[in-house]
Amino acid sequence: VSSTVTPTMPREAGDVPGAGGSPAQARRRRRLLDGWGLLVVPLVAFLLVVFVAPLVSVLARSFTDPTTGLGNYRDFFGSPVYLDVLGNTFRISGLVTLVTLLLGFPYAYLMTLAPPFWRNLMLVAVLIPFWTSLLVRTFAWVLMLGDTGVVNQFLMSIGLIDEPTQLIRNQTGVLIGMVQVMLPYAVLPLFATMRQIDRRLVQAAEGLGARPISAFWRVYAPLTLPGVAASCLLVFISSIGFYVTPALLGGPKDMMIGELIVQQLSAVLRWGFASALAVILLLVTAALLLVVSRFVNIGKFMGGER
Amino acid sequence: VGRPGPEDAHQGGGGALGQGGGRHDQAGLPERLREVPRPGRVRQGQLGRRRGRAELRAHRLRQGLGREARHRRRRHEHLNPEEVTDCAIPVLEYAFTIGYNTDTFAKAHPTTWAEFFDTKRFPGKRGFWKYATGAIFEAALLADGVQPDALYPLDIDRAFKKLDTIKDDIVFYETGEQQQQLVASGEAPLVQAWNGRIYSAAKEGQPVANEWNQHLLSYDQLVIPKGAKNAANAQKWMKWYVEHPEAQAGYSNATAYGPITQAALEYVKPDVLAELPTSPENAPKRAAIIDYAWWADNYDAVSERLNEWASQ
Numbered sequence: 001v002s003s004t005v006t007p008t009m010p011r012e013a014g015d016v017p018g019a020g021g022s023p024a025q026a027r028r029r030r031r032l033l034d035g036w037g038l039l040v041v042p043l044v045a046f047l048l049v050v051f052v053a054p055l056v057s058v059l060a061r062s063f064t065d066p067t068t069g070l071g072n073y074r075d076f077f078g079s080p081v082y083l084d085v086l087g088n089t090f091r092i093s094g095l096v097t098l099v100t101l102l103l104g105f106p107y108a109y110l111m112t113l114a115p116p117f118w119r120n121l122m123l124v125a126v127l128i129p130f131w132t133s134l135l136v137r138t139f140a141w142v143l144m145l146g147d148t149g150v151v152n153q154f155l156m157s158i159g160l161i162d163e164p165t166q167l168i169r170n171q172t173g174v175l176i177g178m179v180q181v182m183l184p185y186a187v188l189p190l191f192a193t194m195r196q197i198d199r200r201l202v203q204a205a206e207g208l209g210a211r212p213i214s215a216f217w218r219v220y221a222p223l224t225l226p227g228v229a230a231s232c233l234l235v236f237i238s239s240i241g242f243y244v245t246p247a248l249l250g251g252p253k254d255m256m257i258g259e260l261i262v263q264q265l266s267a268v269l270r271w272g273f274a275s276a277l278a279v280i281l282l283l284v285t286a287a288l289l290l291v292v293s294r295f296v297n298i299g300k301f302m303g304g305e306r
Numbered sequence: 307v308g309r310p311g312p313e314d315a316h317q318g319g320g321g322a323l324g325q326g327g328g329r330h331d332q333a334g335l336p337e338r339l340r341e342v343p344r345p346g347r348v349r350q351g352q353l354g355r356r357r358g359r360a361e362l363r364a365h366r367l368r369q370g371l372g373r374e375a376r377h378r379r380r381r382h383e384h385l386n387p388e389e390v391t392d393c394a395i396p397v398l399e400y401a402f403t404i405g406y407n408t409d410t411f412a413k414a415h416p417t418t419w420a421e422f423f424d425t426k427r428f429p430g431k432r433g434f435w436k437y438a439t440g441a442i443f444e445a446a447l448l449a450d451g452v453q454p455d456a457l458y459p460l461d462i463d464r465a466f467k468k469l470d471t472i473k474d475d476i477v478f479y480e481t482g483e484q485q486q487q488l489v490a491s492g493e494a495p496l497v498q499a500w501n502g503r504i505y506s507a508a509k510e511g512q513p514v515a516n517e518w519n520q521h522l523l524s525y526d527q528l529v530i531p532k533g534a535k536n537a538a539n540a541q542k543w544m545k546w547y548v549e550h551p552e553a554q555a556g557y558s559n560a561t562a563y564g565p566i567t568q569a570a571l572e573y574v575k576p577d578v579l580a581e582l583p584t585s586p587e588n589a590p591k592r593a594a595i596i597d598y599a600w601w602a603d604n605y606d607a608v609s610e611r612l613n614e615w616a617s618q
Binding site: 081084085139142143146147148149169247248251252253255263267268270 | 492493616
């Protein structure tokens with residue numbers, strides 16, 4: 001029954017994780033550093049140049065531009081408008097995460113049940129938008145959801161509504177656009193987790209007298225949790241940085257922090273303030289991750305450790 | 307991002323103007339201008355082209371940017387003096403016009419900003435550029451009855467009061483493509499437009515047109531950052547451009563943005579001429595010219611208020 005290894009099992013029964021004291025492992029580790037370890041040098045150098053260095057300069061700028069001190073941060077926390085934008089960012093990202101999970105979970109589940117042909121078809125259906133340019137998709141939504149867009153025209157032509165329903169330039173538009181973009185990020189980790197779950201566990205539960213629904217919720221669903229956590233995390237973190245979609249599909253009330261940063265950078269030229277915004281976003285996100293990591297093992301869900 | 311329409315004229319160009327296409331490149335331009343004062347950091351684009359807001363930037367650049375960019379006025383007697391400053395010369399003119407959908411308003415369309423703000427007579431959404439220098443305040447004040455020659459200093463409180471009256475009908479757009487799409491689809495049958503955008507949409511067969519009455523004139527300028535490596539060459543090119551009306555006209559023919567000298571008009575194609583703010587027909591319809599000196603001092607504060615107002 002080796003294929004029934006669930007993602008949580010290696011930790012308990014796997015190949016001595018965490019027991020770093022074994023001499024064999026220490027040897028292996030040393031060897032890694034000696035030879036093959038050097039292969040990471042280009043990547044590390046690359047990250048130093050294109051990620052760490054700019055990050056440090058952003059951090060420095062947030063404290064020094066236009067004057068040295070905490071002025072930029074004071075401006076941010078002193079204005080309800082900016083705090084609103086930060087609140088919007090997390091609210092919208094949270095909603096997007098919730099909706100993609102609600103849509104993605106049953107979809108991924110259905111994929112595990114479907115025969116190969118249909119499963120592949122469902123996979124392609126998820127991936128095609130994934131391969132399409134974000135900008136193209138977002139503009140397509142503008143054409144679909146506008147007052148004169150396809151959706152409203154259709155609903156009016158069949159007499160369901162008399163006036164166009166506002167589907168764009170508000171939160172609805174942002175959610176529709178972002179959920180579509182993020183759906184593959186929710187479905188794929190969920191599917192990857194679910195396909196590894198041995199369905200015989202559910203059968204066993206039913207064989208022992210569980211009703212199908214409780215077998216699903218008490219046996220199957222908990223086993224999907226790593227996938228659920230991975231997809232939520234991936235969707236949420238990606239959503240926080242969205243810029244194009246809320247800018248085109250949202251109204252001024254739905255401004256997210258990415259848009260504010262762009263505005264401060266290129267319209268008002270307040271680079272120090274824009275840097276401070278980026279730093280605040282980074283810190284708040286890191287703090288959130290820290291809180292989450294107290295409850296779930298993020299590294300494991302993201303495939304970072306076994 | 308932070309500036310109006312003519313941007314796409316330069317797509318794929320770049321080169322001497324240090325200006326590539328696309329929004330991201332534009333966002334990079336201020337960086338280049340900001341960074342130059344530091345020794346050894348001059349980048350290839352010595353000639354920064356500011357979109358009608360050189361004055362606006364100038365006040366930020368003043369500490370760093372010396373007067374290397376200053377041009378002797380005698381060279382510019384044929385330029386519009388309103389558009390020449392110590393630090394910059396104009397490179398093109400454009401106008402904030404009333405852009406309207408010709409299907410929605412087949413019989414009558416707004417011909418003044420007052421009518422533009424009249425949602426009873428002309429129902430439908432109104433598109434405005436989301437940034438403060440999009441002439442939204444100028445239009446609101448004209449609509450409220452302020453005399454064109456008394457526009458500046460702008461009475462921002464009064465403008466907001468006027469804007470409050472149509473707030474629910476306002477759609478803010480970010481890009482020129484959005485502007486065209488909004489007005490052409492009828493989503494926002496009225497937009498405060500960039501004349502070249504409406505022209506190019508109309509040329510593609512979209513049901514849109516410019517109303518030139520009460521247009522607000524604006525312009526893009528050229529500046530040379532202090533310490534630029536090829537400043538002398540850049541000045542040579544500027545001089546050449548100013549002295550060659552046929553070159554300016556070529557620019558206009560491609561974009562429907564106006565040349566900077568009257569002499570260029572004779573080289574402009576007639577159908578383009580009709581859509582230029584500089585044409586003999588349209589020039590008298592101008593309400594005012596955007597005062598970027600005023601905006602240089604007030605842009606940040608007004609921007610913040612506009613953001614706040616829009617997000618409520």
